[in-house]
Amino acid sequence: xxxxxxxxxxxxxxxxxxxxxxxxxxxxxxxxxxxxxxxxxxxxxxxxxxxxxxxxxxxxxxxxxxxxxxxxxxxxxxxxxxxxxxxxxxxxxxxxxxxxxxxxxxxxxxxxx
Amino acid sequence: xxxxxxxxxxxxxxxxxxxxxxxxxxxxxxxxxxxxxxxxxxxxxxxxxxxxxxxxxxxxxxxxxxxxxxxxxxxxxxxxxxxxxxxxxxxxxxxxxxxxxxxxxxxxxxxx
Numbered sequence: 001x002x003x004x005x006x007x008x009x010x011x012x013x014x015x016x017x018x019x020x021x022x023x024x025x026x027x028x029x030x031x032x033x034x035x036x037x038x039x040x041x042x043x044x045x046x047x048x049x050x051x052x053x054x055x056x057x058x059x060x061x062x063x064x065x066x067x068x069x070x071x072x073x074x075x076x077x078x079x080x081x082x083x084x085x086x087x088x089x090x091x092x093x094x095x096x097x098x099x100x101x102x103x104x105x106x107x108x109x110x111x112x113x
Numbered sequence: 114x115x116x117x118x119x120x121x122x123x124x125x126x127x128x129x130x131x132x133x134x135x136x137x138x139x140x141x142x143x144x145x146x147x148x149x150x151x152x153x154x155x156x157x158x159x160x161x162x163x164x165x166x167x168x169x170x171x172x173x174x175x176x177x178x179x180x181x182x183x184x185x186x187x188x189x190x191x192x193x194x195x196x197x198x199x200x201x202x203x204x205x206x207x208x209x210x211x212x213x214x215x216x217x218x219x220x221x222x223x224x225x
Binding site (some may be wrong): 004035041042046047091098099101103106 | 146153155161169
């Protein structure tokens with residue numbers, strides 16, 4: 001079975017600064033996807049970024065980028081130029097061959113003005 | 114193209130009643146997933162359905178819970194004889210493939 005671990009329950013960042021959220025996972029599959037989802041107080045799950053495991057290049061979406069280390073099974077999210085609207089819960093998720101997602105416990109990110 | 118629609122947004126049930134949660138996937142999506150989120154936790158997979166078929170129900174409790182995705186109409190997650198421990202947010206997601214899942218806004222079930 002796959003597992004996803006987010007060991008930091010919460011983090012804080014100053015507005016306009018950069019923050020990195022950590023995630024590790026465990027799997028025996030070779031073909032899979034990794035995701036970061038944002039959940040603001042509205043509870044809506046918003047896809048931030050995704051990474052295909054077969055791609056060596058790290059995914060980037062505007063201010064969001066990942067550091068994907070396949071051998072180490074590590075998948076961290078970097079948020080650059082943090083904005084107040086980035087404050088939310090962030091979940092790391094694994095998507096394998098059976099299509100269902102396995103989520104970490106999440107991390108609460110606060111942004112200080 | 115409307116997103117994944119879940120209703121109701123909030124549902125209050127007394128212990129022993131039935132709860133019915135509905136999910137209309139995005140147009141063209143034939144894969145539907147249900148997840149449950151307990152307070153301060155991540156989402157936990159419950160069931161994966163395609164039209165008229167349950168593909169994977171490994172996350173569903175063995176009793177009281179059932180799900181369907183009929184040929185016509187929304188997917189339904191049914192919880193019979195609800196108990197306080199069923200109180201949670203229930204999310205539905207749909208996808209055209211496994212590359213990306215689009216989530217609804219969830220249904221918050223409160224059992225009193």
